[in-house]
Amino acid sequence: MHKTEEFSSRWGIVLASLGMAIGAGNLWRFPRLAGxxxxxxxxxxxxxxxxxxxxxxxxEFSIGKKYKLGVIGSYSKVAGKRMTWGGFFITACxxxxxxxxAVVTGWALQYLGLSVENLWxxxxxxxxxADKLSVNSAYLExxxxxxxxxxxxxxxxxxxxxxxxxxxxxxxxxxxxxxANKILIPTLFILLLVIIIMALNMENGYKGLDYxxxxxxxxxSNPTIWIEALSQSAWSTGAGWGLIMTISSYSRKREDVVLxxxxxxxxxxxxxxxxxxxxxxxxxxxxxxEGDAIAFLQSGNQALTxxxxxxxxxxxxxxxxxxxxxxxxxxxxxxxxxxxxLELFISNLRDMGLSRSSAAIRTGIFCVVFGxxxxxxxxxxxxxxxxxxxxxxxxxxxxxxxxxxxxxxRFKRNYIDTDSDYKIPTYFFACALILNSFLGLVLIYWWMSxxxxxxxxxxENGNWxxxxxxxxxxxxxxxxxxxxxxxxxxxxxxxxxxxxxx
Amino acid sequence: xxxxxxxxxxxxxxxxxxxxxxxxxxxxEAEKKGV
Numbered sequence: 001m002h003k004t005e006e007f008s009s010r011w012g013i014v015l016a017s018l019g020m021a022i023g024a025g026n027l028w029r030f031p032r033l034a035g036x037x038x039x040x041x042x043x044x045x046x047x048x049x050x051x052x053x054x055x056x057x058x059x060e061f062s063i064g065k066k067y068k069l070g071v072i073g074s075y076s077k078v079a080g081k082r083m084t085w086g087g088f089f090i091t092a093c094x095x096x097x098x099x100x101x102a103v104v105t106g107w108a109l110q111y112l113g114l115s116v117e118n119l120w121x122x123x124x125x126x127x128x129x130a131d132k133l134s135v136n137s138a139y140l141e142x143x144x145x146x147x148x149x150x151x152x153x154x155x156x157x158x159x160x161x162x163x164x165x166x167x168x169x170x171x172x173x174x175x176x177x178x179x180a181n182k183i184l185i186p187t188l189f190i191l192l193l194v195i196i197i198m199a200l201n202m203e204n205g206y207k208g209l210d211y212x213x214x215x216x217x218x219x220x221s222n223p224t225i226w227i228e229a230l231s232q233s234a235w236s237t238g239a240g241w242g243l244i245m246t247i248s249s250y251s252r253k254r255e256d257v258v259l260x261x262x263x264x265x266x267x268x269x270x271x272x273x274x275x276x277x278x279x280x281x282x283x284x285x286x287x288x289x290e291g292d293a294i295a296f297l298q299s300g301n302q303a304l305t306x307x308x309x310x311x312x313x314x315x316x317x318x319x320x321x322x323x324x325x326x327x328x329x330x331x332x333x334x335x336x337x338x339x340x341x342l343e344l345f346i347s348n349l350r351d352m353g354l355s356r357s358s359a360a361i362r363t364g365i366f367c368v369v370f371g372x373x374x375x376x377x378x379x380x381x382x383x384x385x386x387x388x389x390x391x392x393x394x395x396x397x398x399x400x401x402x403x404x405x406x407x408x409x410r411f412k413r414n415y416i417d418t419d420s421d422y423k424i425p426t427y428f429f430a431c432a433l434i435l436n437s438f439l440g441l442v443l444i445y446w447w448m449s450x451x452x453x454x455x456x457x458x459x460e461n462g463n464w465x466x467x468x469x470x471x472x473x474x475x476x477x478x479x480x481x482x483x484x485x486x487x488x489x490x491x492x493x494x495x496x497x498x499x500x501x502x
Numbered sequence: 503x504x505x506x507x508x509x510x511x512x513x514x515x516x517x518x519x520x521x522x523x524x525x526x527x528x529x530x531e532a533e534k535k536g537v
Contacts, residue, residue: 010525042506213503259521266514273510421524 005173006252012174013255015181016247016340017264021238022188022271023337024104027330028301030272031279033232035208035297037225039215042273044229049237049265052230052439055432056239056396057261058424059403062415064248065255070348071242073497074249078411079402084494085486086398090242091348092482093395096388097241098341100374100381102165102367105338106158108331110147111306115323122320129323130314140307148302148378158375159368161335165342166364170357173250177339184336191329192271195278198322199285207290208280227446230439235389237268238337240396246344258420271333279309282322286312305330342367351497383469387478390447394479397440400433408433448472 007013033041067074071094075087114129121128132139147154168176199205219225238244244264248255280297287293296308309326313319342363349359374381403411408430417423448456452470459465465473486493 010521014521039503039506046506046509209503213506256521256524259517259524262517263514263521266510266517269510270514273507421520 006250007178008174010252010255010260012178012181013247013251014260014263014267015185016177017244017260018185018267018271019181019336020243020247020340021236021264021268021337022185022333023236024101024108024301024330024334025232025236026268026272027275027279027333028305030232030236031276031283032297032301032304033228034212034276035280035283036294037219037228038211039213040217040219041225041229042213043215044220044226045233046269048230048233049269051432052396052436053233053237053239054261054265055429055436056399057237057244057265058257058416058429059399059411059433060239060242060245061248061251061261062257062411063399063402064245065251065257066415068249070249070351070497071245071344072348072493073351073500074245075242075398075402076494076498078406079398080405081494081498082490083402083405084498085483085490086402087242087497088486088489088493089391089482090240090395090398091344092486093388093391094241094243094341094344095370096384096391096478096482098338098345099367099371100384101334101338101341102162102371103154103158103374103381105161105331105334106154106156106375107147107306108327108334109157109161110153111310112324112327112331114143115310115320115327118314119320119324128314128320129310130319133311133314140311144302144306147306148381150376155372155375158371161338162342162364162367162371165335165338166360168339169343169346169363170360172356177343180339181336184332188329188332188336189271189274191325191332192274192278195282195322195325195329196274198318198325199278199281202281202285202316205281205285208282208284208293209277211284211290211294212276212280227443230443231447234393234396234443236272237265240392240399242344242395243340246347247340249347254419256419256421257416258422258424262422278326283308283312286315348497351500353500379469383474386452386470387475390444390475391479391482393440393443393447397437400437400440403433404437448475 007016063074063078067077069077071091072084072087075090076084079086118129120126121131129140136142168180170176171179199208234240244261283296284290284293287296296304296312299308310323313323313326316322342360345363345366346356346359349362350356354362374384409426412426412429416429453465453468453472455465455468456472457465458473459468464477465471466477468474
C-alpha cells in the first residue's frame with residue numbers, strides 16, 4: 001500500500017520525534033546516572049549526543065523520508081537487496097522492546113492509579129501511603145513485587161495501554177499520532193517544570209543539583225562513565241531503533257533533516273535534564289543523609305521509581321501531589337514512546353498491503369500476546385530488557401553499515417543535504433560514523449562482559465545457559481534467532497516489503 | 503551548571519527558534535506565490 005499519509009506540518013514531525021525520544025529512560029535512568037557520576041557524565045553525554053546520536057538520527061530520518069516505507073523496505077533500499085535482513089533485525093529488536101515497554105506503560109498507569117488513590121486519601125483523611133508505611137516500612141517493596149509478578153491488574157493495564165495506543169494510531173498520522181503528541185509533549189514539559197519548582201523548594205534540595213552538576217575531572221579517566229554516557233545517549237535519543245525512520249516516512253516532501261534532528265536530540269536531552277533537576281533535589285532533600293541519597297540512586301531504575309520515590313514523597317507534606325504529578329509525567333513519557341513503537345510494526349504491515357485498521361489491530365494482538373510473559377514475570381521482563389537493549393546497538397551498527405556501503409559523501413549529498421536548513425560538514429559526518437562503528441562494538445563487548453550472570457555462557461552442568469536472565473548465552477541465542485530468520489527470509493522480505501508483491 | 507544547562511537547553515531553544523523563523527519565511531513565500 002503506497003504511503004500517502006503525512007504530518008500536517010513541521011511541528012507534527014518534531015513533536016512525534018520528541019514523543020519517541022522522551023520516555024521512561026529520561027525519568028528513571030538518566031537521573032540515576034546523573035546523580036551517581038555528576039557533571040563529568042553530563043559533559044560526556046552531550047559529547048555523545050553530537051557524535052553518536054545525531055549522525056545516526058540524521059541517517060535514519062533521511063532514509064525514512066526518501067523511501068516512505070516501513071523499516072524493512074526503507075533499509076533494504078539503501079543497503080541493498082542482500083541486506084534486507086538488516087531491516088528485519090532492526091524491526092525485530094524494536095518489536096522486542098515494544099512488547100515489554102507496553103508493560104512499563106502499564107506499570108506507569110498502575111502507579112498513577114495508586115497516586116490518585118493516595119491523593120484522595122490525603123484529601124479525605126483516609127489511609128495514605130505514609131500511614132501504610134508507618135505500619136509496615138516494606139509496604140512499597142512488597143507492593144512492587146506483587147505488581148511485577150503474576151498480577152492481574154498489571155496484565156489488564158498493559159493490555160489497556162496497547163489498546164489505547166492502537167485506538168490513537170488507527171486514526172492515522174494527522175488525526176491520531178500528531179494530535180496525541182500535541183497534547184502529550186507540552187503537558188509533559190509543563191509537569192516536569194512543576195516538579196522542578198516543587199523539588200527545588202524543598203529544604204536541601206539544592207544538594208541534588210550540586211551532585212548533578214559537579215565536575216570531578218578524575219571521572220574522565222574512568223571508562224565506566226564514558227560507557228554509561230554513550231549508552232544513555234544511544235538508548236535515550238532512540239538513535240538506531242528504526243523509530244525516527246518510521247516517523248520520517250510520514251514527512252512532507254521537502255522536510256528538513258538536519259535542523260529537525262537537532263531539535264529532537266536537544267529536546268530529548270532538555271527533558272532529561274529537567275527530570276534530573278526534579279528528581280535529584282527531591283531525593284537529596286528527603287533522604288536522611290547524602291549517603292542514603294547516593295545509595296537510593298544506585299538501586300536501579302525500577303526500585304528508584306516504584307519504591308524509593310513514592311516512599312520519599314510520602315514523608316513530606318504535599319508529597320501526595322508530588323507523587324501524582326510525577327507518575328502522570330512518567331505515564332505520558334512512556335505512552336508517547338510506545339506509540340511510535342507500535343507504528344513501526346503497523347508501517348511494515350501496511351507495506352504488505354494491509355489497511356491501517358487491519359495492520360493496527362494485528363499489531364495490537366501481536367503485542368498483547370508477546371508482551372504477556374513480561375507482564376507476568378519480572379525475570380522475563382528483565383531478560384528482554386537486557387537482550388534487546390544491547391541489541392539496539394547492533395541496530396545502530398546496521399544503520400552505519402548501510403550508509404558506509406552506500407558511500408558517506410554520496411549519502412550526505414543525496415539524502416541529508418537536500419531540503420535541509422543547515423549543512424553539516426561531510427568530514428564530521430564521516431568521522432562520526434567510522435568512530436561509531438568502533439564505539440558500537442566496544443559497547444556490545446562492555447555490556448556483555450558486565451558479569452551480571454554467574455554463568456554467562458554455560459551453566460554449572462556445562463549446558464548452554466539460555467534461560468538465565470542476564471546470561472550472554474540468552475542474549476546471543478535470541479539475537480541469533482532473529483538474524484537467522486532474517487537471513488533465511490531475506491529474498492521473501494525483499495519481495496514483500498520492497499517490491500510489495502505478496 | 504550554567505555551561506551544561508546552557509548548552510542543552512540553549513541549543514534546544516536556539517534550534518527551535520531557527521525552525522520557527524524558517525517556517526514563517528516559507529509560509530510568507532508560499533503566500534506570495536499564491537500557493
